[in-house]
Amino acid sequence: MTASQRYQEHVPDFMDPKIHLEHRDDGSQLLTSEVSLGLHDRCSGEWLEHWAREAPDRLWLSERDDQGSWRQLTYGEGRHRVIAIATWLLEQNLSPERPLVILSENSIEHALLMTAAMHIGVPPCSISPGSSLMSKDHVKLKGQIQLLKPGLIYADPIEAYRPALNNIADSHDAIVVAGSRSNETKDATPFAELERRRDESAVMGAFSAITPETIAKFLFTSGSVNTPKAVPNTQRMLCSNQKAKELVWPLLTKEPPVMLDWLPWSHTFGGNHNFNIVLRWGGTLYLDDGKPTPALIEKTARNLKEVSPTVYFSVPRAYDMLVPLLRKDETLRKAFFAQLKVIFYAAAALPNHLWQALEEMARETSGQDIMITSSWGSTETAPICTDCHFPAVRSGVIGVPIPGTTLKLVPCADKLEVRVKGPNVFQGYWKQPELTEQAFDDEGFYMIGDAVEFVDPERPEMGLLFDGRVGEDFKLLTGTWVHVGSLRMAGLEALNPVGLDIVVTGHDRDTIGFLIFPNIGECRRLCPDLPDDASVAELIAHPIIVDHVRKAMRTLKAKGGSSTYPARAMLLEEPPSLEAGEITDKAYINQRQVLTRRAELVEALYAERHDDRVITQ
Template sequence: MNTVNRDAAALFAPAAVEIERRDDGSSILRCGIPLPANYARRVGEWLEHWAREAPERLFLAERNAAGEWDRVTYGEARRRVVAVASWLLEQNLSADRPVVILSDNSIEHALLMLAAMHVGVPSCAISTGNSLMSKDFAKLKANIELLQPGVIYADLVERFLPALHAIRPLHDGVVVAGGRSQPTPGCIGFAEIETRSDEVAVMRAFDRVGPETIAKFLFTSGSVGTPKAVVNTQRMLCANQQAKELVWPFLRGTPPVLMDWLPWSHTFGSNHNFNMVMRWGGSLYIDDGKPTPALLERTLRNLKEVSPTIYFSVPRAYDMLVPALRRDAVLRESFFRWLQVIFYAGAALPQHRWAELESLSQEAVGKRVAMVSSWGSTETAPLATDCHFQAVRSGVIGVPVPGTELKLVPSADKLEVRVKGPNVFPGYWKQPDLTEKSFDEEGFYLIGDAVEFVDPARPELGLLFDGRVGEDFKLLTGTWVHVGSLRVKAIDALKPVAQDIVVTGHDRDEIGLLVFPNLAECRSLCPGLPADTPADQVLANPAVRARVRLGLTVLAQEGGGSSTVPSRALLMAEPPSVEAGEITDKGYINQRAVLARRADLVQALYADMPDKAVIVAAAGVKA
């Protein structure tokens, strides 16, 4: 039996909430734990600290071409950061000529990002989908035109040559090829930018970096609207980690060990996870796998070798991980061995996945591992609320973190939430008009989400994410459909078939569901079906269709009226497209993009004489 602390009460600070109720029906929520004024001024302070205090401790590890782990200690990382930063100081860089990183997570990526921040130069990691999955590179071109980078890094650079050629007329920056790249004309190798170290100049620049210095630009995921470059200051990033320390005091005891795939082009993987590791002198193993059928096996291999103390992921990834944990005892034991916290974000975790994870942890280590979440956005760096307690159910996003205020404003029959605090961004880069529209008259950021209380009489039990205000719609009856809550409820009802769901019914009489299926689970419902059976044939199998019809029946029997009861569903063999914006890097489904791109399927769903692919709720079942 493991002796690692898994007791939620001992891991976290008690929830404390203060509420100011206003005459206009709005209210202000604050954390009862104050945020001190003397937290770190810049992210680089953490690297400097651990390079002095624990220079031989493992900081970063990644797989090399031979499949072995390449490792970098804190002392070595600091030495290499100073060398890279020395080169950056010679490149005439600034906020108007930042560093752009096109590649996936890697040790070199981390060193370049840290070196830029060390000397006050913003960096920007851009989603690899913009470079490697696009046909016209339209998003990447817009990114580069806006930023005008002075340095662009890519590894393996040969994979990025079409993208680099497409953006060549749009910038005058130096292209740096990663160390694993083939020699390429027009590029300098990463080894060349590490050849000289001017520590005096670097530390002089480091001393000038302060809370308002721009640390990085991060583009919004585009789940709603066009991606924008969010200014992330040193203050935002440092305030986030200080708030995390206050609500997760267990971090002071044992340096965290992470096995993490979440991309650094997104605030979850970069600002939340990477920074947490460095803040506490932990170790980050860069997972070269991802929650896709092609790359999942890499993640499973890595988790058999490295047992994390905290596991961060998104609901879509847990959909793929849970079946593997269920069938593989070796994986299960390794995964849960030292695990203190299972964390999900990006979307609500379906309740059946929550229950399975609890059951699996009980089986593996004799105790349920704490399962928590938080809420925020790229504009809040990202932490705005944190569920630093064992929630009563999935979907609880917790309470405001220290230093953050939430304004809850009645909107239709929802509570729109707005955010203010030192973690909130100052604006979108070079887009003052969008910046002005993003804040209300009191300076609260208009994040566009809705929340509700788990129990209005007991605010310390936390808030529930209630979807994005812009995703909700009305039926022809005038009744509002709350997409966020219905989506999670429907995924749970259609388990194990549904991996994700898009809710339809705008300006129609009834709700429908476009279902992204979990093909592995669908195959498990069809014993005797050959493993290579095409996806469309699996989805047409009577057992799969019967399970979906049963889920629709369950939803109807639970009642709630036309706004909560879907009448029909359609299983989609084509997975969500990253290039088309249907899914973000972190696995969140863009409802609006799916509905636009698959308008023909929506039409088929509502045809007077539905195609046989449409699954209709059993006749005679009433809400």
């Protein structure tokens, strides 16, 4: 029996791809689903109303309290608290012109406030905590506040956000609310004040006025060089996304999903895709206080020993850290795979060695093949445009268009640039008409800036492969195109387990170079002769690590021409900086920002007389 046959036997509840491809005279192609989207819900608040009525005692949200126990909230309790909070919000003169800004990590209180605002047509905007907690000048945050002009700012705990609040004080006239985790509430309204009374009639009156075109929330793009753009996400965008998900993932209708998730609600992956899947299908969301960082991944492992998810969503960096823990801890491995039906990755392709490891451990632990899948989209599409709702032939397959969405594939250099149109696509950036005009082509397709290729041009139903950002690719001085996305993936495979991530250099140079962010834990494991307190500089200069990199470079060279391998490489001592925009909230490397911020290292990499940091073949 093949892996595909085993998959079909154990996990049959996905829609077969049904695709129509149209070739146009101008060389572009239109790719659509043959499945009609049909009607979708009016607004996301209908989901909370439904489950609070049909399953009031079902667990909705759970988070760790100060003692490490799980604090729990049912759908019935959640709706009761949402009505109270919404009652207070109605009295604060809030609107899309005076929205709610949330400065907080994911929490039950964060979810209640966000949901209550959306219940009465007031857009919330969860801003990345990094903009407040990791910045010294808060320039990005100030720009975001000046653009939104909020009527209410929630901060939790407020003392952690005091430096940020002080720096933006002259940029707004908003009421400030201190979250319940705050130790002091000076000059702020305690969150408890928001729940002192309930006016259900007034709240439901506002709720009934919501339409699919109502702005549900604002999300900022993850741009890092300039002030990020504010994207209005309408109820139509959110609800059409979940309707499409229902059609391509019928398994969601079979049993309420159970999820453990760390992905931030300031980003569309965690805040729209994952949060809304749980709410739409009456599932349970455990808030993971861990993250894919060396300091916090053990918390994720601890939580997974107690929570066996039915679907697991994360990014490749997280799986890179989780796989070694799964291998060595049988208790963790059994708990992780006990109920798991789907492993989902996004933000970047999953390296093949991680894919194989997850498949092997799933088969050994549960006796079944696991569905490993992905999708593709952006903040501007809320987020899904494509979904791989079928067994992929390899990592990097982003699937086919979801029902209701049309992709336009446009030849660009030697790639296919992809553009999008559908009910999931935004209408324009908030108060930035020039950027809005630049974002759409003359047929109204959103120009997302990504490239794709067919797995098999003769069989479009096999899906598309993500082919990198159009703006990331470059030419060598020889005129040869370098495809950064595919080269990065190949490099990570060759460098495994030493490389955590790679930035590709070589624009207007003769040769390609790699700036390598090392996997410190794996590097230490490979160098047992070094003391535990050896510095990172000592570690990355160790002959075992340097030799590993050199061998990886030779492996890549043996596979192809000058555009497929690095002639030189450098292991970086400093990790990617969230504050400087080198890495996003979802742990994805911003190639351009790293190259800009570390321009001196790029020059050192290509210096005629290079120092000992530069590794050559």
